[in-house]
Amino acid sequence: MNKRYFIYLSYIGTAYHGWQFQPNGISVQQVLCEALATLLRMPIDLVGAGRTDAGVHARCMVAHFNTDVPIPDLAHFAAKLNSLLPYDIAIDKILEVKPTVHARFDAISRTYEYHIVSKKNVFLRHFAARFTESIDFDSMNAAAAMLLNYSDFSSFSKLHTDAKTNNCVVKRAFWAKRNEEWVFTIEADRFLRNMVRAIVGTLLDVGRGKLSVEDFCRIIEARNRCKAGVSVPAQGLYLFDIQYATDIFA
Known part of the structure; x- marks a missing residue:
């Protein structure tokens, strides 16, 4: 069978x-x-x-x-x-x-992490992105919290995809220190192509002082990828978890 x-x-x-x-x-x-x-x-x-x-x-x-x-x-x-x-x-x-x-x-949620470091570390070369500028993580966390207030994330989607909708439900989004790394965690019901890397790139612009939290919100509301920051490198990104209902198993 x-x-x-x-x-x-x-x-x-x-x-x-x-x-x-x-x-x-x-x-x-x-x-x-x-x-x-x-x-x-x-x-x-x-x-x-x-x-x-x-x-x-x-x-x-x-x-x-x-x-x-x-x-x-x-x-x-x-x-x-x-x-x-x-x-x-x-x-x-x-x-x-x-x-x-x-x-x-049938996945009900997915969680991604993005890892960054400030110091050169040969053991993390393929597992975290390095940013040497001074970064304000409090401002980045304030901006990240705003993601929970929106559903249309067209500003962070790769252009010309086959997605039928750019709506996602973000359940949590925050930065936290983990040893020598800063880790961004984001959980949502679904993600758009390149969404996490574009969000992180835009949050880093907030952390560098190039954007305010209000600017970050306006970028989301613009629904225009050209308004958001650059996508961060791939090596810092991890698909961390996928959740399903408990009744799916035979």
Whole structure:
């Protein structure tokens, strides 16, 4: 009988052209599909909960696949799958879900983090973005809190996407110090292409004193990507968590 499974995985995005299949580069989706096909001895169609761009990392990505090949021990199957994957992709767990559950459309929230440092650190070169200017994080947190008051985030969306709506419900958004890093956390029901990196770039303009909190609000209200700041580098961004209702599992 055909069954559907959720794969929970993490990966370092440095070596990949993002999550999604690419014609001219290796993607995480491609590597994982090839490993699954080797184990199950059949082509596998893998659907991710979202797509991360080149160089972006994931602490928690979720993807679903269907197969009629029996998998009696999911933990053992996950271990075998891990043995076929490179060091920078790791399977956390595999769970059976109800046949109609969709990794992307049934996600109720997603959380991203963006990491920045001020000092040069060779060990964080691929895992945080470096900004050497003086930054006012109190002002940035005041601006970040304003995100919860809006729903249309066209100003932070990549242009010419296939999104049917630019509306998102932001549930929390804040900066916090974590050892030598400053980390921006944002949770929403959905995200637009390039949204987090554009938000962080604009918040940094607030932190540098180039924009006020009121200016930040006006940028959101303009619904114009050209009004917002530049997108920050990919290596500081992490897909951190994806949440689902508890009744999706078989």
